[in-house]
Amino acid sequence: CKFPEPAEEQRSTDGKRVSRDSDTRSVSLLEQKRKVVSSSIDVPHARRSEEEVDMDKVTAAMVLTSLSTSPLVRSPPVRVSEGLSGSWKDNGSAGPFTPSSNSSSGGYWSWSAPSDQSNPSTPSPPLSADSFKPFRVPSLGGVGPGPAGPEDPILDEQDGSSLLFDEPIPRKRKNSMKVMFKCLWKNCGKVLSTAAGIQRHIRTIHLGRNCDSDLSDGEEDFYYTEIKLNTDSVADGLSSLSPASPSVLSPPPPPPSPLPSVSQLPDSHKPTQSSDTKEPHAGGTTPLSRSAPSALYLIHTDHAYQVMKTDVNNSAGSASTSFTPTNSSSFSISWQSPPVTFTGTTVSPSKSQGFGDQRSQTIAVLSSPPRATAALSRKVRGEGKKCRKVYGMENRDMWCTACRWKKACQRFTD
DNA sequence: CGTGCCGGGAT
DNA sequence: ATCCCGGCACG
Numbered sequence: 001c002k003f004p005e006p007a008e009e010q011r012s013t014d015g016k017r018v019s020r021d022s023d024t025r026s027v028s029l030l031e032q033k034r035k036v037v038s039s040s041i042d043v044p045h046a047r048r049s050e051e052e053v054d055m056d057k058v059t060a061a062m063v064l065t066s067l068s069t070s071p072l073v074r075s076p077p078v079r080v081s082e083g084l085s086g087s088w089k090d091n092g093s094a095g096p097f098t099p100s101s102n103s104s105s106g107g108y109w110s111w112s113a114p115s116d117q118s119n120p121s122t123p124s125p126p127l128s129a130d131s132f133k134p135f136r137v138p139s140l141g142g143v144g145p146g147p148a149g150p151e152d153p154i155l156d157e158q159d160g161s162s163l164l165f166d167e168p169i170p171r172k173r174k175n176s177m178k179v180m181f182k183c184l185w186k187n188c189g190k191v192l193s194t195a196a197g198i199q200r201h202i203r204t205i206h207l208g209r210n211c212d213s214d215l216s217d218g219e220e221d222f223y224y225t226e227i228k229l230n231t232d233s234v235a236d237g238l239s240s241l242s243p244a245s246p247s248v249l250s251p252p253p254p255p256p257s258p259l260p261s262v263s264q265l266p267d268s269h270k271p272t273q274s275s276d277t278k279e280p281h282a283g284g285t286t287p288l289s290r291s292a293p294s295a296l297y298l299i300h301t302d303h304a305y306q307v308m309k310t311d312v313n314n315s316a317g318s319a320s321t322s323f324t325p326t327n328s329s330s331f332s333i334s335w336q337s338p339p340v341t342f343t344g345t346t347v348s349p350s351k352s353q354g355f356g357d358q359r360s361q362t363i364a365v366l367s368s369p370p371r372a373t374a375a376l377s378r379k380v381r382g383e384g385k386k387c388r389k390v391y392g393m394e395n396r397d398m399w400c401t402a403c404r405w406k407k408a409c410q411r412f413t414d
Numbered sequence: 415c416g417t418g419c420c421g422g423g424a425t
Numbered sequence: 426a427t428c429c430c431g432g433c434a435c436g
Contacts (some may be wrong), residue, residue, distance in 0.1 A: 386418065405428060408419055 180227050191227075199224070386412050 181197070183190040185206045192201060202223045386409040387399035396404060400411035 388417070401428090403418085406419060406430070 181224050182227050183224050185223050195224075195226075384412055 180191050180193055181195050183192075183202060183206075185202065188206070190201055199221070206223060387403035390412070391398040400409060402408055402410040
């Protein structure tokens, strides 16, 4: 008793079935793709003149030290948006998707409009701006084209002379440590804050060379040593930590760890791992630099990449920090699944007193008991709504692919 | 019971 | 590789 009509299948069969295949599928694909793209911004800060060469040693030193305490974070997909605005849902469910790009950059595009005539020291291309705008904005209290203003009480060359360098990179140090360089020449206890300074000092005063040429045969290096002081700049140190990272959690960890998220612990250290695996000759940097100052000389060959690397890290880390939930209590912790290397955290920063310490301790306490037991058995289950709950069964094609495949949700990673 | 997602199967 | 589902753990 069917109709004689051929009955085009565009009928009311399902209504959604049709649209699903062609339309939405491609859209979601696109969406995902874009996500990936936006994540992989890697901005080379290519700026160095031959004059900065010996400065590089300083940079290297600082990088190395900071590496020892810095997490191996590097959070790839920009999940920041979720963190600082709980309203991603809006554009997610509303017609046009592309939630990531929308929410993350939408609010801040304003920066591009005002030409930054006031700061010559930000050569960063637009992309990078996107990456570190989150940290810059909140710290200043508003969008401002102004150059790095209030901060950096840390490490400036007091020797103050010819080569003035403004490197945005090494500015931020997370642990409150100050590196100084002391002249070891007999009867001369001069202490300077930069390696360049001390080198020049030695070169000119003790070795009696001309200061103008920057060629350093490295001899100076044997006459000074590196010393570290503890200083705490609470305000800054705090911001550079990455406590609030729960939201920034990244789905597929780029580092080869099977763990769901290595994410930036406030002060995860894991010195051996991070540096060791990466570079053969830079391995074990931390202990070296600490005990034997002369090692500095050996290392200083190629740190260019390291600098960039840390820079990225830093920006990422602070980005997450930006929205700093005042109460980083139980919730923010719970996301942390890997109990590994966690307990150790408390140990290392112990000497740096102040805020960071306190926090890390708190974290350790909170996280270890529940996680330790739970993580052993299972993954506990993600909390927070996932695609399914958010969009509902009927909008299944809005889910992230993982959810559609009943895999661990990739969009709302917890 | 709904939900998240691991393990495994199909293509 | 992409897509899907059974089934389990968990709330």
